[in-house]
Structures are given as structure tokens and as C-alpha cells.
Amino acid sequence: MKIIVLGAGVVGVTSAWYLAKAGHEVTVIERNDAVAQDTSFANAGQISPGYAAPWAAPGVPLKALKWMFEKHAPLIVSPRPELAKLTWLAQMLRNCTEARYAVNKGRMVRLAEYSRDCLIALREETGIAYDGRQQGTLQLFRTQKQVDGAAKDIDVLKERGVRFELLDRAGCVAAEPGLENARDRIAGGLRLPGDETGDCQIFTTRLAEMARALGVTFRFGTAIRRLEQSGGRITSVETSQGPMEADAFVVALGSPAPLLTRPLGVKLPIYPVKGYSITAPLVDPERAPQSTVMDESYKVAITRLGDRIRAGGMAELNGFSKTLVAKRQDTLTLSVEDLFGGAADQSRAQFWTGLRPMTPDGTPVIGRAGAANLFLNTGHGTLGWTMAAGSGQLLCDIVSGSASAIPAAEYGYERYLPSDRRPREEQLRPVTG
Structure with a gap:
């Protein structure tokens, strides 16, 4: 055909x-x-089935209101009136219930786990190389409240049979030695040893x-x-x-x-959610992440890609605008340097933005x-x-x-x-x- x-x-x-x-x-x-x-082109580099979860979740509306007043907010909503944005937000809010979250997360994890298996088979068949690493990913919690909040996600991981490790501060540093200098800012972490990383482009x-x-x-x-x-x-x-x-x-x-x-x-309910990334050359491998570390506080993923470090994240609702906003780079740099200070040369960082096609569920x-x-x-x-x-x-x-x-x-x-x-x-x- x-x-x-x-x-x-x-x-x-x-x-x-x-x-x-x-x-x-x-x-x-x-x-x-x-x-x-x-x-x-320059996404965060994660291949993370276990972290596949909808943004529409119980408690997100209140968090979103709080984020609006933060300097380094993970979510930015443009005040510019736009019917498509308002419609999409209303649809997303309807999915912020316990029941819908469970259904949507189950679907997402099922597809993501299957996709990881397909990628493994493709890699074995073709030998394709893409700065990939198969060393798991770590969701890093800076507060005990974040540790406690991981319980509902862990329930889904258990249900799906996804391997995970709930780590204390020492366990996080053992998994990612580059975090040694940031250990006083770590409350715990959720590690998924079956996850991968790689350069999508x-x-x-x-x-x-x-x-x-x-x-x-x-x-x-x-x-x-x-x-x-x-x-x-x-x-x-x-x-x-x-x-x-x-x-x-x-x-x-x-x-x-x-x-x-x-x-x-x-009528596809898809909205362009703007994300940002920085990619900087690695200068001190001992201070760098081994794989991906997700900084839960800033919603920033920090990934080792060969001789580079990439940090990506944030969600900006601003139509199809691809304007690079300097203070978004500041947030990414802050997260990287706070956790892996000195690992990359930020003076040579490449700043990028892309539009992710998001559904409300x-x-x-x-x-x-x-x-x-x-x-x-x-x-x-x-x-x-x-x-x-x-x-x-x-x-x-x-x-x-x-x-x-x-x-x-x-x-x-x-x-x-x-x-x-x-x-x-x-x-x-x-x-x-």
C-alpha cells in the first residue's frame, strides 16, 4: 500500500x-x-516510561495558582486571551480527578513501556547509536512533601510491574555521585532502573x-x-x-x-505547550549526572548526552510563539548548577525552545x-x-x-x-x- x-x-x-x-x-x-x-531537535533526552504521567492530576489546579507567583515557575500561562488555550485548559481541568488520572496514567505507562521494548528491539536489530545510556533515571525530591506525594505514582508502578527504587539522600548520591555537593538539598528520590536516555535528534x-x-x-x-x-x-x-x-x-x-x-x-484537542532546553559541553565528568535526574521542584530534567549536558523543562502556554525568553534559561541554569555545579560550561550553552503537542488527558x-x-x-x-x-x-x-x-x-x-x-x-x- x-x-x-x-x-x-x-x-x-x-x-x-x-x-x-x-x-x-x-x-x-x-x-x-x-x-x-x-x-x-533538542528535547530533554529522557526515555522514561515510569515517569509517564498526565499533567492533569489531582492538586494541579492549586499548584498552578501557586506557580504563577514564583520566579522560577515550571508553568507559565500567557495572559494573552486565546480561545484555544482557554478551551484546552478547561478540558485539562476536567481530567484532574483521581479516577481520570488513574485511567490516563495507566494508558500512558502502558504505551511508554511497550515503546521502550520496541526501542530495545530496534536497537538490537539495527545497532543504531544515539548517545544512548541504559542506566535508569532518578526523580529527585528536595522536600519530604514531594517524597510523600510520590505514593500514588508508586501504586501505578506496582500495578504495572515497573521496577523502581525509593531512595533516601544517601541512596540518591550513590546512584548519581555527581550529586555529592548537593546532598544537603536532597530529601529523597524515586529511581527507575529500567529507563534510558539518548539524543532524539x-x-x-x-x-x-x-x-x-x-x-x-x-x-x-x-x-x-x-x-x-x-x-x-x-x-x-x-x-x-x-x-x-x-x-x-x-x-x-x-x-x-x-x-x-x-x-x-x-477537532483534535491538542495545544502547543512550549518547552525550553539548554545544552552545554561537559567539562567535569565526575560532577555530571550519569543518566537523567528530574529536579521535581523546578520540573527540569538534566541529562548526560555523550560529552554534553542537557537540561530541559517548563511549560509555557503562549500559542505558537517560539520566542526565546532569557529568564527561562536562568531557571534551567539554576537547576543544573545547584545540583551539578561546575559539570558543564554554561558560557557555551545553546538555548532552544520547542512546542510539545499536548492533549488535555x-x-x-x-x-x-x-x-x-x-x-x-x-x-x-x-x-x-x-x-x-x-x-x-x-x-x-x-x-x-x-x-x-x-x-x-x-x-x-x-x-x-x-x-x-x-x-x-x-x-x-x-x-x-
Whole structure:
């Protein structure tokens, strides 16, 4: 079957890889001149299934109000009035209940764990290298209240059979010796020994090269304008290079996805949540993290990537703005230097921002929507790198009509529709070329 994948971030490229492995003829269309130039370019580097959790959680509304008055707030909401932002926030607040949090976190951990398994298999099959480390991740708590608050997440980890270690101060320093000079600021930590790290941009670039060897065609510098529909099917995608036809179309555009699907009646509840990162050269390996340390107080992930240290985090709700705000860099630098002072040369740090495509329930949207041959793989928020391989394989299974290793239905767009508008089972049959 001839398939067009729209978007060449890590989710689009992994989708193309698995579709090509399944025998499909795949073309990837991307407006940039290379893969992984937007959200996948300089993310925090975590592959952390155990930390997969929705932002919509009990207690978050009160925390958000408190954060608004903090100098180094992990959440920043622009005062600029915007209907899309207000609608998304209202939807998110409706998910801040114990019951919905448990359901959403269960879905996210299930996909993230599956994705990690898919990545391990892909790495073993191809030998792909991407400054990866398989040394676990550590969620660092500065207060006893944060330690106590980890209980509900630990319950989910136990339920899913995810390995974890609840550490005291000494245990955190033993796991990450670079924290020695910050031990007086540590109350404890939650370590997940099965988690990984790696450079998402390097991974995506190298996987794209392997995908080309399987016959995948990449059309760079090609703007995507609209999808043409007739008779309940997408017939072509209109681009800056003219119309392109295929048997099936996969939308993996991230934050811009709703702009493309809305004319088809598919109203994706995805909002662009702005995140920041700094990447600085390593100058003292003994003071550096071994893997990823998540500073819970500032919601900043600090990751060792080869001879570099990257810190990423924060959530800014400000539409599609990609303006670099200097005080966000100050927050990232503060977290790194407070915990791993002197490990990196901050005078040479590269400052970056990207837009994460967030759904109000935290779970990505994977599956068919709007037309018999239109498929979605988007809405991964801060976990695109963590969930990419599993999402690509799941999307491939759905498109190909194959049995999937995890329940596909719970990631579908249909969960946002009223029950009387959800498609009948006969409308969900696989597409044939």
C-alpha cells in the first residue's frame, strides 16, 4: 500500500520505519530541510516510561495558582486571551480527578513501556547509536512533601510491574555521585532502573537513513497545505510542490496537526505547550549526572548526552510563539548548577525552545479519524521521544490491520467524541491498497 506520512519528527520517522518494515511504500513530507528540526531537535533526552504521567492530576489546579507567583515557575500561562488555550485548559481541568488520572496514567505507562521494548528491539536489530545510556533515571525530591506525594505514582508502578527504587539522600548520591555537593538539598528520590536516555535528534536522523535503505522517500522543503477529501476518503495532500496521492495518509505533525484536520471535522484537542532546553559541553565528568535526574521542584530534567549536558523543562502556554525568553534559561541554569555545579560550561550553552503537542488527558492520539484512510499519530506532549517507537509500531499495526500488542482503541480519537458519534465497528476495518 502507498502511504504518505506528514511530518518528519521522531514520531513521523518511526511511523515511516515500521510501515516500510511491514512492506508498504512510504513517502514522508516535511516542511523543513531535514528530519527532527522542531520539537524533536533538542528535547530533554529522557526515555522514561515510569515517569509517564498526565499533567492533569489531582492538586494541579492549586499548584498552578501557586506557580504563577514564583520566579522560577515550571508553568507559565500567557495572559494573552486565546480561545484555544482557554478551551484546552478547561478540558485539562476536567481530567484532574483521581479516577481520570488513574485511567490516563495507566494508558500512558502502558504505551511508554511497550515503546521502550520496541526501542530495545530496534536497537538490537539495527545497532543504531544515539548517545544512548541504559542506566535508569532518578526523580529527585528536595522536600519530604514531594517524597510523600510520590505514593500514588508508586501504586501505578506496582500495578504495572515497573521496577523502581525509593531512595533516601544517601541512596540518591550513590546512584548519581555527581550529586555529592548537593546532598544537603536532597530529601529523597524515586529511581527507575529500567529507563534510558539518548539524543532524539541523532536517533531520528540515523533512523531516517535506515528508512531510506528500506525504500522510504523523504520530500523536504515541502509545505503541507490541506488534505483533499472525496467519498469519505482522503484523495491527496496539497503541498507547495503540488498534490500528492496515496492509499493512506498519516498525520504526525505534532502541534500543527489540529490546523490540518479541523476542516475535515476532526477537532483534535491538542495545544502547543512550549518547552525550553539548554545544552552545554561537559567539562567535569565526575560532577555530571550519569543518566537523567528530574529536579521535581523546578520540573527540569538534566541529562548526560555523550560529552554534553542537557537540561530541559517548563511549560509555557503562549500559542505558537517560539520566542526565546532569557529568564527561562536562568531557571534551567539554576537547576543544573545547584545540583551539578561546575559539570558543564554554561558560557557555551545553546538555548532552544520547542512546542510539545499536548492533549488535555496526556495520552497521544493514535489511529483512524475523519476518513477511512486517514490516520493520526500525534499529541505525545513531553513524551514523544519516550513513546515514539511504540507509537510507530502501533500505528503500523492499525494501518495494516494487524493485531497489536497493546489495546489500540484506548488511544483513538473516538475517546473525545460523544458515544452517539463514535464509529461503528464495520467502519474500522483495515485499509487495503
